Amino acid sequence: MAGGAQQDDDGAITGINVTPFVDIALVLLIIFMVTAKYIVTPQAIPVDLPRASTSNAVSVAVAVSIDASGAIFADARPVTEEQLITTMRDRHRENAEVRAIIAADARVPHGRVVHVIDLVRRAGVTKFAIQTQAEGATEVRP
Numbered sequence: 001m002a003g004g005a006q007q008d009d010d011g012a013i014t015g016i017n018v019t020p021f022v023d024i025a026l027v028l029l030i031i032f033m034v035t036a037k038y039i040v041t042p043q044a045i046p047v048d049l050p051r052a053s054t055s056n057a058v059s060v061a062v063a064v065s066i067d068a069s070g071a072i073f074a075d076a077r078p079v080t081e082e083q084l085i086t087t088m089r090d091r092h093r094e095n096a097e098v099r100a101i102i103a104a105d106a107r108v109p110h111g112r113v114v115h116v117i118d119l120v121r122r123a124g125v126t127k128f129a130i131q132t133q134a135e136g137a138t139e140v141r142p
Contacts, residue, residue: 062091064120066104070112081119088123103131 064084065073072079074087091098100120104113113130120128
């Protein structure tokens with residue numbers, strides 16, 4: 001037996017273990033999914049805020065909803081198509097970064113949702129999101 005003529009390759013790295021990378025990616029995805037819910041929806045903590053005559057409501061998102069009958073709501077108030085355009089234009093004038101979060105009932109035809117998106121865009125608001133519910137999640141109604 002020659003002392004060092006044959007070397008054992010047991011110590012060589014032949015592949016990269018991606019399991020830790022996948023674990024970290026999944027943890028980051030879960031954290032993103034949980035925090036995204038709180039960013040999009042207003043906080044549900046009841047707080048009695050003090051009153052001020054000079055306060056200005058600052059909101060960068062307008063919740064636009066379409067119920068099963070096709071009626072449109074802006075921030076939980078029923079509106080016509082013209083009122084939606086006016087509301088979105090006013091909010092866009094107040095803050096150019098305003099976003100529309102569109103939530104439509106599953107029974108609403110696709111064309112109706114596209115029409116509401118068109119109304120929002122016509123008002124000058126180009127940033128919008130379509131709210132969905134995860135498959136198998138239970139619906140939470142206030």
